[in-house]
Amino acid sequence: MFFLNISPRAALARKGSFTSLETGHSGGGDEDFIRYQDTVLNQMREQAQRGAWLSLDVATIDRDQVFKAASVALADRLQPTV
Secondary structure, eight states: OEEEEOOHHHHHHHHOOOOGGGGTTSOSSHHHHHHHHHHHHHHHHHHHHHTTOEEEEOTTSOHHHHHHHHHHHHHHHHOOOO
């Protein structure tokens, strides 16, 4: 399991918009999104730690770099022989 770690504020800056679901139906403002996503992020971090998920900090890398980092991490974990 991969955990793509990014702060809610950084995710919002990248994404630019969000749905009511992403605020936990708690409001429509940026701070509502950030507050709810902080709660979700904390829960996800706990699950990632307990489940030994592969955690990648993706706050400063683009989608292609995320794919490359995930591929390398997965290959390291699986250690396939070619």
